[in-house]
Amino acid sequence: MPTTRIDATVTSLSWIPSAAVTGLTKAAFETGFTHYDPPPPDVVDDLEHLRSDDRFRYANMLSGWAEIEDGRVVRAGYAGSSGVLMGSTTVRIGRLGARFAAVALPELRREPEYLPDGSVRLVQTCGGRTALPAPRAVPHPPFVKLQSPLVWTTLALILRPDGTSTVELPGASAFPRHWVYDAEGALTLKSGLTDYSAWAAHSFGARTPWGEEDSPALTVAVESAFERMLSRLLMTGEQRPRIRTLDADEMLTLQGEAGDELYLLLDGVLRVEVDGRRLAEVGPGAVLGERAVLEGGRRTSTLSAVTPVRVAVAPGSAIDRDRLAELADSHRREDVVA
Structure with missing residues (x-):
């Protein structure tokens, strides 16, 4: 044999x-x-x-x-x-x-x-x-x-x-x-x-x-190489982000609310929900919030902390719109069932 x-x-x-x-x-x-x-x-x-x-x-x-x-x-x-x-x-x-x-x-x-x-x-x-x-x-x-x-x-x-x-x-x-x-x-x-x-x-x-x-x-799961590049831009650009912390079960964004800030998840895990349906859980390195910046200033999903988290919060202008559009096209989380 x-x-x-x-x-x-x-x-x-x-x-x-x-x-x-x-x-x-x-x-x-x-x-x-x-x-x-x-x-x-x-x-x-x-x-x-x-x-x-x-x-x-x-x-x-x-x-x-x-x-x-x-x-x-x-x-x-x-x-x-x-x-x-x-x-x-x-x-x-x-x-x-x-x-x-x-x-x-x-x-x-x-x-x-x-x-x-x-x-x-x-x-x-x-x-x-x-x-x-x-x-x-x-x-x-x-x-x-x-x-x-x-x-x-x-x-x-x-x-x-x-x-x-x-x-x-x-x-x-x-x-x-x-x-x-x-x-x-x-x-x-x-x-x-x-x-x-x-x-x-x-x-x-x-x-x-x-x-x-x-x-x-x-x-x-690992975020995309493009997200890793954007995270470096957010943390080292001229518009330095502020750091926000959340306890487990706290909400970062609510679907439908006004908002034009970008988020970079530094530590912990966030849950992504649309219309009450859980779509994904994302970890450190994820860049979030780009669709609200691109699509009228309303949050398209609810983000909640699964664990304690630290998030970098940056103005939507910290990254140019072409790159944000590319990010939105690459990971439209609302279109993927996790």
């Missing part, structure tokens, strides 16, 4: 966007003592190059293989290249700068799970902590911690007998942002919510995968 072998590699990158840090720690970023990270690329083909450019804090690279006989996976495992790739933290005081490498923790790998449809599921957890101290009070013994909290992602790779693969993000730390790339190196999933305060308070000891528990990851 002939045996066929398939291989695939999936990756997550953990990075710190400007909207994710809250509280007193934000001052260290705003004063230049340390830095935020620019968004990683849409396609990853050279992790070492990204690491040398200080583009991410941690990478979880899961490489798996499977052998197939008679239409089923009969053997599978993790490739030697699987593991964590640690980034670094750059600290600056005046003109002086120093780079501190992060500290990796041992990789956690489950035994291959052979599924009823003949596929196999491989699961790997990778993470670590920054080398810099982070003194803080915490609500668990010993009630004061000096080491920084742990960052991690848990990736799952499903290998199928037909040679295809799927990546999942079943678990991750609440901070920072985590982006997931498929076997082709393309961005395919994002963590939908960051919670810096909860991460700092709880992500050590038993409350981590190296203790007794993982944290479920809320993932969202």
